[in-house]
Amino acid sequence: MAEKKLMKGNEAFAQAAINAGCRFYFGYPITPQNEVPEYMSRELKKVGGSFIQAESELASINMAYGAAAAGGRVMISSSSPGIALMQEGFSAAAVTQAPMVAINVMRSGPGIGGIQPAQADYFQVTRGGGNGDYHIIVYAPKSIQEACEMIYKAFEVADEYRNPVMICADGMLGQMMEPVAIPDPIPAMTEEEIFEAKPWALTGHKNKRERNAIKSVFLQQEVLEDFNLNVLAPKYEKAMRELPEAELIDVEGAEVVFVAYGTTSRVVAEAMDLLADEGIKCGLIRLKTLWPFPEYAFDAIGESTKNVIAVELSMGQMIQDVKLAINGKLPVDLINKVGGVLLDPEEIAERTKKIMEVR
């Protein structure tokens, strides 16, 4: 691991991708992720990579689709409305098993919305904004350091699962600066290595194998049924067994357990200190993966817990998965802000005390 440097989130994300061997990036401007395409346009060429400023988010993801299908290590990034435009492409990438990494630097919505940080894309990224039966794997970093480590790992996960992987950051992570040590660079695959390591990829058959056909259309229903049940389903089941991740802080013995992810979880951690000062024992389940949802973490909630509180910057999206995980065993309440307005620790502490009184 390199030495720590003070870096802006978006630039660190881009460098983490390059260090992970990403050589193809196709970007389109949208605030608050613009430093990613700007950084990639400068830096990728220095390592023999290729940058295209796409004409739209639609083009961007369909370029990523081409590069992934051709065996290249590829990343795209955007922010909420831009991710919405890409959803058809995520569905296509899932069915064709094209490995790619996408960063969503979330902003507020709905519609064009605003450019302030938000977490209102939980449904969009975990429920599949695109058509059909598919999932994308979603990581939710709380810091620039963690984002870089998740991006670095995401390329391996994308290749292993042959599926899109998304890093769900928010405008705050993209725009702020923090000290970060980016994982060490690894070399990108050569075209010859792609031919050997990714026998499914578009490389030209070189008269050495049958031609490859990467297919998205299945007009015979039995063929599509077979593909969904025997290729996609086992893969998603494996992901649900192996990928869920959460950080558990003081959950055992807690009176109140918060559930949060991303930068919001850092604000919750501060609120927990305030509540501890008043003698209220609090715990936190911090989601590191949004899909697959880390249901296992909820097994740690014991008899001491009276309240579960979902804290998120949305009208209440993640809370639905929290309720599914709690399965009626405890009341689940929501502390939130919407439209790009942020929570502060004092407000979380006050609202928590009110919830405890009512309950």
Added chain:
Amino acid sequence: MKPVFEVTKGMREMTSHYCPGCTHGISHRLVMEVLDERGQLGDAIGVSPVGCSITAHQYMNVDMIEASHGRAPATASAIKRVHPNAPVFTYQGDGDLASIGMGELIHAAGRGEKICTFFVNNAIYGMTGGQMAPTTLLGQKATTCVDGRTIEQAGSPMRICELLETIPGAVYVERVSLHNPAGVRTAKKAIHRAFEVQEKGLGYAFVEFLSTCPTNWGMTPVKALDWLKENMIPYYPVKQFKCPEEVK
């Protein structure tokens, strides 16, 4: 004895799903014959988007990918970045290329992407059953203009080669017609030049094939060839719009 004709190894041995008299068979074979003659079947990568020819990979013996509707030039642009020495081509119909895919087309041309696009213009949506395309001629009947296309209702048909001619990055632009043997021979030469342009790294190469759709035009295959000649060519002139000196 030296054979006078051999079927190209670029076409896989199987019966196609195309309707009787459809010219896709001719344009498929021409593209594959050219790659075969250039010794590039093992290197080529094709992109076929939504439309009748989305499963062109069933017949074309090269690595291929199905693209989402309209997005083939974007997908192909990225494939070319990963494999800069591979001949990369898109094979697109007019509903796909001239309607939903206009943005990707124009911008791939604008960037001067070193790829080839083969554009099958039969003036109608084929796969979905004969709806009006941007290329449907005035007066031509389609299921979404049953009394014939009018300017008032749908504007005038789009001429794609003429549009691309204005874009510096599109260095080779030619329209050919598949309605007779002379046209087919001209088409093959155009495909050769398009791949030559790509190999020399000169820029974006575009060949339009005026093609027939007997099924959705409601004609016999022979009548459809005549209709193409009499109606399409006057509006879509068969012409080389642009050609770099290096491949003339």
